[in-house]
Amino acid sequence: MTTASMNTSGEGISITRDMYEQVMTPNYAPMAILPERGQGCRLWDTDGKEYLDFAGGIAVSVLGHAHPELIKALTDQANKFWHLSNFLTNKPAIQLAKTLCESTFAERVFLANSGAEVNEAALKLARRYAIDKHGKNKIEILAFDNAFHGRTWFTVCVGGQPKYSDGFGPKPGGISHRPFNDATAVKKYFTEQGDKVCAVIVEPVQGEGGVTPATAEFVQTIRECCDTHNALMIFDEIQTGVGRSGKLYTYEKLAVTPDILTTAKALGGGFPISAMLTTEEIASSLVVGTHGSTFGGNPMACAVACKVLELINTPEMLSGVETKSHQMIDGLKAINQKHNVFDDIRGVGLLLGCEMNAHYKDRAREVLSACTENGLLVLVAGANVVRLAPPLNISESEINQGLALMDNAIQHL
Known part of the structure; x- marks a missing residue:
């Protein structure tokens, strides 16, 4: 097709689902x-x-689709300017960082566009800080089996699922994995490697790894080991943050405070944005030029x-x-009593996983x-777990309707 014959606006072209395979790379398998x-x-x-949406764009559409107040916030800013650069700042970026600091443990914020980007930033910062404070050999990162931290090369290798990182050549060193929720394994690892460890990265609920919540003992052990061995604790709250657990961030439910927290997905309600939260001292290692993002801090985002945050961070919400x-879990248990398909129903708040039985x-x-x-619309978390992540403002009647649809679907499976 010549440039002259291309209709770049899409006007007059009937777009169909069948066109997907003709123009897109084959790394996804979307529904029909x-x-x-x-x-x-x-x-x-x-x-x-x-369709009733219990998927929420993989825990992204935290207030559903086309929320009028989000549309207004977007269009108000769009009528001012869309983009500047990191040579300038902007009022919405400053306001967002201020709100995040006032609402969490954080004192400093780095803004980017996706979960992988802020996990990458967190891991780079942890190493940089450790090298600055403790020397060039303190670079080891401890992560956990079945973890998922993104698709950049660094984050996918830190993630504990080799199926996502195998087949791309040599992997970066200085990364170790231990079993999730195994406090004894964490203590043993620190006993052997503690002087070299710069950070531990953990999800309070492993999302892609099966919707498996971390135990309080596990995360408290990580906190204690990090404190003893001068390592940083990174909480990956990409999927669990912004009210998903019933707290603004899930660390609040686990009686620990991380040194670095990453948040994305629900933060923009569907508009791409992410943030890395940390303290003033730790952030001081990101001196000018050490890290950046062209679109990070985009004023519309x-x-x-x-x-x-204004709509989510309220006691009522x-x-x-x-x-x-509780309503969803009770409904899922009723479905299971009727059809006997699940071995376990677990999760936190409105991030739930149903593990299939034998x-x-x-x-x-x-x-x-x-x-x-x-x-x-539902999700999966691996081959054996059905995952549910509906909008937080879903109504009681919509929950009941969705559960009835699931009941009927499983009955005819």
């Missing part, structure tokens, strides 16, 4: 539907079929994120998450497909 529009907890495809979580082992994707056919 093609969404047309969304409103609240609902989506409609190009055929006009309605920051304006939306400010509004998201956060307590509502706990109430809705009879339905590794058939989570079939449940996803059956739910989609019945008008319910």
Whole structure:
């Protein structure tokens, strides 16, 4: 096709789902539907079929689709300017960082665009800080089996799932993995390697790894070992942050305070943005020129994120998450009593995982497909766990409707 014949605006072109395989790289396997529009907890495809959304864009659409206050925040800023650069700052970026500091343990914030980017920043900062304070040999990073921290080369290797990092050549060194929720293994590792460890990175709930919550003993052991051996504790709250657990950030539920926290996904309610939170002392190692991001601190993204935090970080919204979580868990247990498909139902707040039992082992994707056919969007976390991450403002009646759709889907599986 010549440049002259290309219609870059898309006008007059009928876009179909079948075109996906013709123009996109094959690293995803999206469902056969093609969404047309969304409103609240609902989506409609190009055929006009309605879906109730229990997937939330993988825990991103924290206030559903097309929320009017987020649209206003976006368009108000869009009418001022879209982008500057990191040679300038902007009011929404400063306001967002100020709000995050006032709402958490943090004193300094670095803004970027995705979870992988801020995890990359956190890992780089941890090494830089350790080298500055303790010498060039203190670079070891401890992570955990089945963890997921992003798709950049550094973060995918720190993540504890070799299926995502194998096949790309030599991996960076200075990274170790131990079993998740094994406090004894953490203590043993620090006994042997403590002088070399610069940081431990952990998810309070392993999302991609099966929606498995960390125990209080496990994270408290990590905190104690880090304190004893001058290592930093990094909390990856990409999936659990911004109210998902019933707290603004899940560390508040676990009686520990990390040195660095990463947040993304729900922070922009669907608009790409992420943040790394840390203390003034630790942040001091990121001197001018040590790290950056072309689009980090984008004014439109920051304006939306400010509004998201304003709407989410209220007692009413956060307590509502706990109430809705109990409602969903009770409904899932009722489905399981009826159909006997799950071995375990677990998670925190409105991030829940249903582990398939032996009879339905590794058939989570079939449940996803059956739910989609019945008008319910869900997720998987590996081959054996169905994952649910609906918007936090989902109503009681929408929860009941979604559970009924799941019940019907599993009945016909």
